[in-house]
Amino acid sequence: MSRVEETPNVSAAAPMMSVESPVAAGGPAHLSVVPPAAQTSPNPAPESAPPATRADAPKAGAGSKADGKGGDGKGEGARSGLDIEAFSQNLAQMVDEGSKALAAYLGPRTQAKTDDLADEIADALKTVGQVAEYWMTDPQRSLEAQTRLMTGYLSVWTNTLKRLGGEKVEPVTAPDAKDARFKDEGWRESPIFDALKQAYLVTTRWAEEMVEQAEGLDAHTKHKAGFLVKQVTNAISPSNFVMTNPELIRETFSSSGENLVNGMKNLTRDLVAGNGSLKIRQTDMSAFEVGRNLATTPGKVIYENDLMQLIQYEATTGSVKKMPLLIVPPWINKFYILDLTAEKSFIRWLVDQGISVFVISWVNPDARLAEKGFDDYMREGIMAALDKVAVATGERQAHAMGYCVGGTLLATTLAYMAATGDDRIASATFLTTQIDFTHAGDLKVFVDEDQLAAIERKMKQTGYLEGSKMASAFNMLRSNDLIWPYVVNNYMKGKAPFPFDLLFWNADSTRMPAANHSYYLRNCYLTNNIARGLAELSGVRIDMTKVNVPVYSLATREDHIAPPNSVFIGANMLSGPVRYVLAGSGHIAGVVNPPAKMKYQYWADGPTGPSYDLWLQGAQEHKGSWWPDWLNWFSSYYPEDVPARPIGGGHFTPIEDAPGRYVREKS
Known part of the structure; x- marks a missing residue:
């Protein structure tokens, strides 16, 4: 059946503040940290879903100032609105929480729990290796592929230099209009973040072309390789990391790093819930109960x-x-x-x-x-x-x-x-x-003789396929909707996911x-x-x-x-x-x-x-x-x-x- 393909947009508007770029302070280029008046509304949530994050942003860390005059009002921290003392305290607490997350991950493994990923990793390497072999066995073909990638990077770099000099230029590439990862104004307003976004898109599209243009592969292998490449490129998106996402930088500065502390707590909680495996929460699971506010028809x-x-x-x-x-x-x-x-x-x-x-x-x-x-x-x-x-x-x-x-x-x-x-x-x-x-x-990418043999070996040991395995497969079909937005929301923004009945059902998996x-x-x-x-x-x-x-x-x-x-x-x-x-x-x-x-x-x-x-x-x-x-x-x-x-x-x-x-x- 399904795992959910209609999901709420988990990007919530964060408190905005002005942060000058150390690269171009005082010049035309700034980290695009847009004041509230210039914000655009978040991308409307698809389907009937409510926004997936709580409307209230986390409170600032200990000692932070509501007016943005952090610390004693001196130094760069004060000019940027960052409370250095509170930020330092929160970083120390984040490290402490990180040790708890690590313990939650390692604890079950000291009791002979394994990740059981060897078959999946071997199959993925074998598949992608067939694509790589096509390009690397012909030096001329390999050189042409590298040249295309470098040309894209140079075009992005040239445009960035022009923007830093005050010129208006057309982007080398742009995300799809439905791509919610880059909806924040910072991706467009800042030449630096815009360049980072475009370099990522150039890389992504080049990688997809490498699969599409590889000859001599059977249809299933090419389909599977394309799917795997998409999973990797989705994972390495700059929108998924604090230091490369303008919205997350604002979130971190405005809360003096408390979002990172809350995020680490959320990570620990989810690792504990998954018994050492990361069980990403897509909704507030305490908000619903089957028979109480779901499945209530008499x-x-x-x-x-x-x-x-x-x-x-x-x-x-x-x-x-x-x-x-x-x-x-x-x-x-x-x-x-x-x-x-x-x-x-x-x-x-x-x-x-x-x-x-x-x-x-x-x-x-x-x-x-x-x-x-x-x-x-x-x-x-x-x-x-x-x-x-x-x-x-x-x-x-x-x-x-x-x-x-x-x-x-x-x-x-x-x-x-x-x-x-x-x-x-x-x-x-x-x-x-x-x-x-x-x-x-895309579900067909999970089914071939080698993969089925591996699944059947595992099922022979337990008598069933664990529900989380199917849930992960369904989530991967739309990882930019069902995985990475929740990684950003839960672990980097440090927010709790919004109560949503459909996502509660989605997480209520069954065995086979x-x-x-x-x-x-x-x-x-x-x-x-x-x-x-x-x-x-x-x-x-x-x-x-x-x-x-x-x-x-x-x-x-x-x-x-x-x-x-x-x-x-x-x-x-x-x-x-x-x-x-x-x-x-x-x-x-x-x-x-x-x-x-x-x-x-x-x-x-x-x-x-x-x-x-x-x-x-x-x-x-x-x-x-x-x-x-x-x-x-x-x-x-x-x-x-x-x-x-x-x-x-x-x-x-x-x-x-x-x-x-x-x-x-x-x-």
Whole structure:
């Protein structure tokens, strides 16, 4: 499924002050430390996210002056607004806190804990080495590559000298307009920081070109090398370091270094929470609790087995649709992404529209479930749930809705049922679901035979894949949104991340049973056997073309997990009527988009055929959420209403209140 691709902008406006550059004091070049009146607003947070940092900046350190006249009012410290005494005290405290962070990191390793990174590092070096080999085996080619890089640097240097002399010049290169790392005015106003930014961008684009222009590499190796290069260049951005980021310099001066003390405390806290591994907080985890202010739609757990609990939600209308709905969430994440706060809850909205909603809540598995495979999730998950839905409602058939990998499981289950003559699923909805994985995006860089063998060796030792491994992989897909802004905010600005429900869910990871995860990676990402008709479930060959029930297939336009073209290709494999709809935004916000907010848009009714691009050209754009469109589609197939059903239909004794205990189990 997903890790979050829609994140708040963690750049918060810091107190501004004027700091002269020691290089050009008194001349036209200054460190661009912009006074408050000249500040521009931070880049608006994408999607529905609030700003991810607390609005109040850290208080100045001991002895600092609110008016900026630090210390005794003498010397350079006073002219810059820096309280030297407080700064010195805070530096000493930072060193002390740093020793605690080091202890938190080393402590578990004295107890035989290892980082377990040898396989990943070896694979990365092997991949990048193939690119380097292409350039270094031909001296002329290598010289030309170096010349291009040096030419870029010289151009930046020449422009910088001109700016220092008071000339106005066009930049050699500029960041993308959506790149929030360089939104601060200091990156433009100061020739020094502008040169640093441009030199970084020249280096980044040169490195990307080295990968793109390397010949003789297979597509997977080139894709993986490009991904690795992007991770490295994102990590070394000057925006990530105190001494090369004008905003962080202002933050440090204005608080007399207390931000660094607070940042080191945050680092220690996160290392302790990760048992020696850095567990970067993206939100205030104390602000939310499942069942208290998340996943609060009233309902009951009416059935459970080793793999799942089945939740039925209480009707809020006098009558309901005769056709019940069974939701199959991904097991890679927890189901309450569809039941966040009340105003964002898709499940609550469905119930309020008069639909009898049942949801599978997958267990967070441990070593005891190591042998549970894809077919077990089909039989003990979807099929067991269908049995109970039929008893609770009196309806032999149900509509099934699958989200991401839950949708992939649902699609293969439909193919299995078609092959075995089982028609209990009358129709289906797929939310950002891939069936064909040919164009599965950047997640494919993590899957090849060598990497899979390494993963399977680790899973054999534990019986499962730790949830943090998948979380890290998803975060790396958008490291400039999901990793580095929080490194800067938490450890350099020393601020606490803002409470945000979606990021709380994102951090609430789950484990994957060894057998199930291996089947999924091999038959989807590695071999694409499900789409090719070569996969089997419980001894039955899976043929997706045999699925002929009506289908509503939703993709999202900015999806990094299930790209819209990939979803489109999979939907076109099915033989029944398919309504393909494209929502604005990404894998999460494009799906969890309540109509009341009137955010984003969706496209529908493009020309049928195999071409996604042609479909998009002819599709009609509609403002707002796709939810009402789905309801109209569903109602057109199932217009009949019946009196509201009691939970369990008189046949089940509720086990516990929703959301149940399975979803509360932490990894």
